[in-house]
Amino acid sequence: MFKKILWRFVFSYLIIFLIPLFIGLGAYFNVKDIMMNNLYRYNKTTLIQLEDKVENEVLKSVESLADWVNLNPYYFIFLPEAKEALDSSDRLLNIRNLCRELYSQTYKNSYILDAFIYIPSEKLIIGPSYTTTPYNYYTYINKPLDMSYEKWLEFLSGEYKMKYISSFRIKADYKNLSTIVFANTLSRWVIDGKNANVFVIIDQSKIVSTMKEIISYPKGAMWILDRDNNHILKVFAESQNIVLPKLDFSIYDSFNIKELTLKGQKWIVYYVISPLYGWKYISMVPVDSFFEDVRRVRNMSLLLLGLMSIVGSILIFFFSLQNYRPLSEIKSLLQSKSENKETKSSKNEFDVIRDLVLHTLSKEEEMKKQIMRFTPVIKNNLLYQLLVGGILPESVGEPELKTLGIEKQSGKFIVCLVEIDDCSGFIKDESDSEYALVTLVVTNVLAELLDTNNFKHWDVLFSRTKLSVIVEIKDSFEESMAKLSSLFENMIEFLEKNFKIYVSVGISGEVLGITNLKFAYEQAEKVLGLKFVKPNMKIFKFSELSQDITSEKEFLPKDIENRIINSVKEGKVEGIYEVFENIRSHITAANSPHMAKMILIYLYGLYYQLLNSIPNTVGEKQKPEPEKVLRLIINEKNPKKVLQALQEDYKNLADSVIINKQKMGNDLISNILEYIHQQYSSSEISLSTIADKFNITPQYLSAIFKEKTGQNISDYIQNLRMNRAKELLLTTDYPVSQIAKMIGYTEVSGFTKAFKKFEGVSPNKFRELNKLQ
Structure with missing residues (x-):
């Protein structure tokens, strides 16, 4: 017998164990395909990330700069007629403004080292912070390392159409740099019959760093080709020189992946083609390196499956023994306590336990009496089930009646349903504990009034805002109803006056016996539902309002109300x-x-509910008075007139919601501007700190500030700081470092850079120039 039960446990665990084992085997055979798909998706994603970064942060910025220069109106100062119209000081001021605007277009982009305009008729180079000759630029600013001066002049005067020149080496700030030069001939800048050119010098090392981050394999290589398939950049993960094979790029494929053989070695090649610029981003990885992770995962999966099978077999037998031991102990314990002498030791454990459980269930009635005697919760639940029809009334026997305190089933009863409409003046929040206190107050007041008037009653709690009272009546229905009406009026007045608790009461008709309590409850519930169309009533009697109940029919479909x-x-x-x-x-x-x-x-009731629940600008004089509305509806024979007036009230309410939202937005911006003017000199002020201050998201703050003021919040703060800095520079002798801290900069270098961008000169130079004037 021991072996039979034990092996039943073993077999059960084995069945459960085999299910994940077979799932693991299936996953093992499919892991290569899954890993391959993940690798393809990953590599496509990385190349697209590189494409987005290069095009959004480099190509878009550079070509937008070229278009901006071409359309810039300052080219007129170099025209012959402008030279005659402008004196030298005005011409210098315009050139200075052009330099300042060129600086504002380039300083934000960390990839751009320099940008300048070459005017061949003037032999003049104009940059973000300088105006110089080709010779001075060649000698002192950015010296091309692979060009003589004559080649440099020839390069400056060439004709270009959005051309990118790779591996352009320069010497700047005593360092040799590898750059990419963008050149474009300006179609509008025709001066003395010669077109000016714009040149942008791009930091090649930063693009290379980005490409190296993308290469995730130790032997991989990557290329960037322009729209004409010219090599712009190439990066190798190791010190090797791999020649890019000839690829047949299809203009219809945004992403492609191929396998090919180079010098006896297999490679994986995948590329993306920019749909906007036509640039190609190509990555090449050895097959062995590409599939290294796939093989490692498959081998690990096989090892884990084998280990799981061994360990699982041991654990199956161990847990089977462990589970059998308490089963045997339970059998012995139940046999020792049982009075049933028919349980023989020859039976197995399951049969013994089943027999003992059946024997215990035979004493269910006795256990039920004990539970009912000591569990008040069951009493409430039993009454609840009687009211809602959860149990059959005939199943309630003498023990249940005794527990409930009902003498006989054939008594006369009335069901009263009390619903708490508003208790916000009594409780601070809407927690369960607060509502429990409200229910306790209402129950105690009602119980005292019913006991004083000699009514036998049973309280049933439905929810935290609804409770029911079953009242047994001894007198005639009319006398009992009159007493109950007066009693509930006193209760409502007392609760409102002393506790600020507002309730509504629905009173059913008279029913005979507890078998009909369900119908009485339904009457009370239906008649209480009329409070939405009879807002001036607080006690709803079924005996008076039964004709107003529309059975199983809504006043309006729910979708119309929503x-x-x-x-x-x-x-x-x-x-x-x-x-x-x-x-x-x-x-x-x-x-x-x-x-x-x-x-x-009902529609007017919904209107008042919306009027009190949403912020709006509807004034007291504009609100329709409930008494006049009811008289108009009752006396008006044509409902279309009332509906037209009601439509106008709803329309005015919707308009006022829009006005209120606009007012709230204006008030918010006023408070934000006041806060910025108080705190702009603090180094801690930022978009996120201001958003936290006013409990809104940074995205919403940025959007509403831009909408209301027409500028970004960071630009607004910087303008305040720069204007204050100019005032301090001109009116005080404070050092620049102190002024920087006074307006919120922790580093003087950051302040100097920002001031130079704002005014075109350094703070010290600004102070010097303005004091001389």
Whole structure:
């Protein structure tokens, strides 16, 4: 018997173990395809990242700079007629402004080392911070290492069309640099019959660093070709010289991958082609290196599967023994405590435990009585199930009646449903503990009033805002209803006056026996639902309002109500007009004038609910008075007039939502501007710190500031700082380092660079020039 049970455990664990084992085997055989797909996706992604970085940060900036120079109106100062019209000081001022604008176009881009315009008729080079001759530029600024001066002049005067020249070596700041030179002939800059050229010197080393980060294999190589397939850059992961094979680029393939053989070695070649610039980004990796990770993962998977099989077999037998041991102990324990002498030791453990459980279930009624006697929660649950029809009333026997304190099933009962409408004046938040306190107050007040008037009652808690009271009546229904009405009026007045708790009450008709409590509860629930169309009532009696209950029918479909709410909250006036067309059709289809009026009352109730729940600018004088609205609906024979007025009220509410949003935006910007003017001299001020201050996201702050002021927040702060710096430079003798700290710069070098960009001269030079004047 021991072996039979034990091997049953072993077999069960084995079945469970084999499922993930077979899944692992399937994954093992598919891992190569999965890894290959991941490798292709990864390499495509990396090349596209390189393409985006090069084109967005280099090509786009450089070619945009060329277009900007070509369209710049300052070329007029070099025309012959301009020389006659302008004196030397005006001409120098215009050239200085051109230099300043050229600097503002280049300083932000870390890839651009220099940019200048060459005017052949003037033998003049204009750069971001200089105006010089070709000889001085060649000798002192950026000396081309592979050109004589004559070749340099010839290079400056050539004709170019968006041309990139790679491996252009220069000497700048006593360092030899490898660069890429972009050259373009300016079509508009025709001066004395000769076109000017613009040149941009690009730092090749930074592009190479980016390419090396992309190469993820130790023996890989990468090339960048321009639109004419000229080699712009090439990078090798190791010290090797690999010749790029001839590739047949297809203009229809944005990404392609191929396998080829070079000098007896197999390679993987993949490339992307820029759809905008036509540049090609090519990567070549040895096959062995490319598949190294795939082989490593497959071998590791095989090793893990073998190890899992060995360890799993050991663990299966171990856990089977461990699980069998407590089973045997449970059998012995149950047998020792059981009074059933028929359980024989010859039976196996499962049979013994099953027999003992069946024996225990036979005593369910006795256990049920004990639980009911000591568990108040079950009492509430039993009453709840009786009201909602969760259990059959005939299944409630004498023990249950005794627990509930009901003498007999055939008594006369009324169900009262109390719903808490508003308790915000009594509690601070909407936690469960706060609502539990509200429920306790309402229950205690109601219980005291019912006990004082000799009503036997049973409280049933439904939710944190709804509770029901089952009341047994001894007198006639009319007398009991009059007492209950007076009692609930006193309760409502007392709760509102002393606790700021507002409730509504629905009272059912009289039912006979607990078997009909479900129908009484449904009556109370339905009649309480009329509070949305009878806003001035607080006690709803089924005996008086049963004719107003529309069984199984909504006043309005839920989608129409949702569309009204969304249109108002989003300020969409067109949506209001569209949904009211549907409401007109709905009213036309109503089966009675009474139903049409109920729909209009419901719409006005929804209007007041929206009016009190969303920010708006509707004034007290513009709000329709509820009493006048009800009289208008009841007395008006043509509902179209009421619907037209109601549509206008909703439209005004939607308009006011838009106005309120605009006002909130203007107030927010005013507060932000005031805060910036107070804190701009702090080094801690930034987009994120301002957003945190006003509890909004940086993205929303940036967008609304740009919309309201027409400029970026960083530019606004910098303008404040620079204007304050100029004031301090001219009115004080503070050193530049102190002025930098006073306006929020931690490093004087950063302040000097920003000031030079703003004014075109350094702070010391600005102070010197203005003091001389």
